[in-house]
Amino acid sequence: MTEFAELLKADNNQPAHMIQIVDATGFEPWLATQPDRVRTIVAAQKFSGKGYEHAIIPGEGPGDWSVVAGVANQANLSAWCLAKLAEILPEGHYRLAQGHAGPAALGWMTAQYRFDRYRKDEAAIGPRVLLTEEVAKIDGQVRLAQAVALVRDLVNTPAADMGPSQLEDAVRAVAEEFDASMTVTRGDVLEQGFPMIHAVGRAAGKDFAPRLIELRWGDPAHPRLAVIGKGICFDSGGLDIKPSSAMRLMKKDMGGAAHALALARLIMGARLPVRLHLLIPAAENAVGANAFRPGDILRSRKGLTVEIGNTDAEGRLVLGDALTLAGEDHPELIIDYATLTGAARVAVGPDLPALFTNDDGLATDMEDAGKEADDPSWRLPLWDSYADMLKSDIADINNAGEGGFAGAITAALFLKRFVPEDTKWMHLDTFAWRPTPRPGRPKGGEALGLRSVFHLLQRRYGAAAQK
Numbered sequence: 001m002t003e004f005a006e007l008l009k010a011d012n013n014q015p016a017h018m019i020q021i022v023d024a025t026g027f028e029p030w031l032a033t034q035p036d037r038v039r040t041i042v043a044a045q046k047f048s049g050k051g052y053e054h055a056i057i058p059g060e061g062p063g064d065w066s067v068v069a070g071v072a073n074q075a076n077l078s079a080w081c082l083a084k085l086a087e088i089l090p091e092g093h094y095r096l097a098q099g100h101a102g103p104a105a106l107g108w109m110t111a112q113y114r115f116d117r118y119r120k121d122e123a124a125i126g127p128r129v130l131l132t133e134e135v136a137k138i139d140g141q142v143r144l145a146q147a148v149a150l151v152r153d154l155v156n157t158p159a160a161d162m163g164p165s166q167l168e169d170a171v172r173a174v175a176e177e178f179d180a181s182m183t184v185t186r187g188d189v190l191e192q193g194f195p196m197i198h199a200v201g202r203a204a205g206k207d208f209a210p211r212l213i214e215l216r217w218g219d220p221a222h223p224r225l226a227v228i229g230k231g232i233c234f235d236s237g238g239l240d241i242k243p244s245s246a247m248r249l250m251k252k253d254m255g256g257a258a259h260a261l262a263l264a265r266l267i268m269g270a271r272l273p274v275r276l277h278l279l280i281p282a283a284e285n286a287v288g289a290n291a292f293r294p295g296d297i298l299r300s301r302k303g304l305t306v307e308i309g310n311t312d313a314e315g316r317l318v319l320g321d322a323l324t325l326a327g328e329d330h331p332e333l334i335i336d337y338a339t340l341t342g343a344a345r346v347a348v349g350p351d352l353p354a355l356f357t358n359d360d361g362l363a364t365d366m367e368d369a370g371k372e373a374d375d376p377s378w379r380l381p382l383w384d385s386y387a388d389m390l391k392s393d394i395a396d397i398n399n400a401g402e403g404g405f406a407g408a409i410t411a412a413l414f415l416k417r418f419v420p421e422d423t424k425w426m427h428l429d430t431f432a433w434r435p436t437p438r439p440g441r442p443k444g445g446e447a448l449g450l451r452s453v454f455h456l457l458q459r460r461y462g463a464a465a466q467k
Helices: 024-032 036-044 083-088 106-111 135-156 164-177 187-193 195-201 249-268 317-328 341-348 360-373 384-390 407-416 448-464
Strands: 008-010 019-023 054-058 066-068 092-096 128-132 182-185 211-217 224-229 230-233 275-285 297-299 306-309 333-340 356-357 423-430
Touching: 008 106, 008 135, 019 024, 019 195, 019 297, 024 066, 036 054, 036 275, 054 083, 106 128, 106 135, 106 164, 128 135, 135 249, 135 448, 164 182, 164 211, 164 230, 164 249, 164 275, 164 448, 182 187, 182 333, 187 195, 187 384, 195 211, 195 275, 211 249, 224 249, 224 317, 230 249, 230 317, 249 275, 249 333, 249 448, 275 317, 317 333, 317 407, 341 356, 341 407, 356 360, 360 423, 407 423
Parallel strands: 008 128, 019 066, 019 092, 092 128, 224 275, 224 333, 230 275, 333 423
Antiparallel strands: 054 066, 182 211, 211 275, 297 306, 356 423
């Protein structure tokens, strides 16, 4: 993982290149105060103060130079406004000429993320270190960047190297880091206690056998929080097999598990006063002689019978068993992440997780947290009338809605059947992938809806942490 702790350092008056920040509104007033030499240099580089623009201004001596950088709003920096600068500046130390980077420190660090497990980056640049006077915030900002990188690393790794056992290893590494307890359920015990998780993964080879991975941390006297992540390490679609074009990115179908693990790491790193229960149902939805079939009836952990309308609607099955177990612990809040439906992407695109919740206050808090953390989601309705689309003639429920309508909503309604009625619950149908690069956010695995949920939890539980 990228050493983010080396990219954000306390400002102790070390030698550094200065970064002057301006926006389009303040550009002309700033330019009017500059000597003719600087005006000429800025004009030659066609710098006008717009976001992501920059110009290099030579100083008086060798190696003496500074940067003027454009941002959208100088008074309100976003998480990504310095990211492009961090991508293209040479190795060295930098400090802002005035003010603090604040949230922009995240983009400065994540812009330097590289997934280099399988190839050496011949054009790699040495670290660009940002100096800050906000020393008390450094550890938290570094942990946030590490969490984003953890999601990216896990999602970017091909399925051959990120099966259920490797996902288990990733959880174990985090558990050991924070002295958390961990249990793994597999084999006959999984089949008996979590029949839907077992059914989804039973056709995979023995090295990719399904399992339920759990981590517990925190004082049992604290409020109970369950975090669940869909861990389908590869999704062929099963016997309702996907076309090759749709299968190409299915290494990312464990993106929900990656988000859940990264959130758990943030919670433990911040020592939020909660009793955390992390659950990751991990499986590969493979094609084989013993694969579960369209038309099969599965009995869930909850006791509900589920008719399989489509084997490619497998994520909701593994989540159903995990949600049931989470509810048995009587948490005050359940959060699940899943790369669940293509319908959510049609509805809100790749950048916005579709948010579903059974609590209006929680939805309002998430909207506020998304704005404050610069990590938005978009609420879709749990429209109960659509539950009729999941009716089965021979079982309690069908796993695939009829007619092709409201796919993200019917998937969420399926999950709702496994959530205790008196428990607050939030479901994020996230893409976990960035199809085109943006500053600080390369193409590939991406954390979407991670920072906003953590911000919400900090607001919800952080005050108690200070007592």
